[in-house]
Amino acid sequence: MIRLFDPSDLESVQRLLSSIPEVVPWSADDFLLASQRNFCLRVAEEEETVSGLVAFRIIGDEAEILNLAVDSRQRRRGIGSRLMEEMIEACKAAGVKTIFLEVRESNCGARNFYSGMGFTEAGRRGRYYRQPVEDALVLTRRVE
Ligand SMILES: CC(C)(COP(=O)(O)OP(=O)(O)OC[C@H]1O[C@@H](n2cnc3c(N)ncnc32)[C@H](O)[C@@H]1OP(=O)(O)O)[C@@H](O)C(=O)NCCC(=O)NCCS
Structure with missing residues (x-):
């Protein structure tokens, strides 16, 4: 089940x-x-256990994914995809036209996941991450 984050x-x-x-x-x-900033948070829950989270914000007709994570023991079962689908539906309802995010260049698993979700590379932010220092790839996807 995907639902709104609760305190x-x-x-x-x-x-x-x-x-x-x-x-x-x-x-x-x-x-x-x-x-306080009206960020949007959704969690995936199974048998009363939280197994995933997506956090995003909507500014005008753009949305940015701020965090996406699935419990390492629960991966490759479609939970990440379900979180993204819910996020995309919320974006559609809010009139968002473009979604973007940053991902570590070395994070091949997430890059493959986002590619499967229709995201393409739009740019690079040099030395964006710390510990370790690494470039971020900016990925984007149109919302139909
Ligand atoms: C990225 C992440 C959210 C994917 O969650 P998930 O629940 O495993 O994703 P799904 O099961 O919906 O995967 C859908 C498809 O994405 C691709 N995919 C997902 N994880 C992958 C991996 N580690 N390597 C390669 N492809 C992957 C596959 O094509 C997969 O389909 P398949 O299992 O039928 O082959 C999860 O791996 C995660 O939390 N990673 C660590 C945090 C992270 O990197 N977040 C993104 C930061 S920008």
Whole structure:
């Protein structure tokens, strides 16, 4: 099931994010800021356990994916795709025309995933990431 993030999910989502080296582990303050700034958060839940998260924001007719993560024990079961489909539906409903995101160049798994979801490379941000320093690829997709 994909549903809206609820503040009671905070602990389990933080635990999930801190177990995944490819994503930035948001602090409680980050989640507070996200809610104050009207960021959109959806979680995947199975048997009362949170197994994934997508965070995005919509600005005018553009959306940016800020975080996407699926529990490493639950991957390749379509959860990431379901989170993205929900996000794309929300974007459509809000009149978004373009979605974009940044991904580490070395993150081949996520790049393959995004490619399958229709994202293409639109640019590069040099030395965008820290620990380790690495370029980000900017990926984009039109919302039909
Ligand atoms: C990227 C991520 C969210 C995908 O979640 P998921 O639930 O495993 O994705 P799905 O099961 O919906 O995968 C759909 C398709 O994407 C592709 N894909 C997903 N993970 C992949 C991987 N590690 N390597 C290659 N292709 C992959 C496959 O084509 C897959 O279809 P298949 O399983 O039938 O072959 C997950 O691997 C993850 O949390 N990664 C770590 C965090 C991360 O990198 N986030 C993105 C930061 S920008």
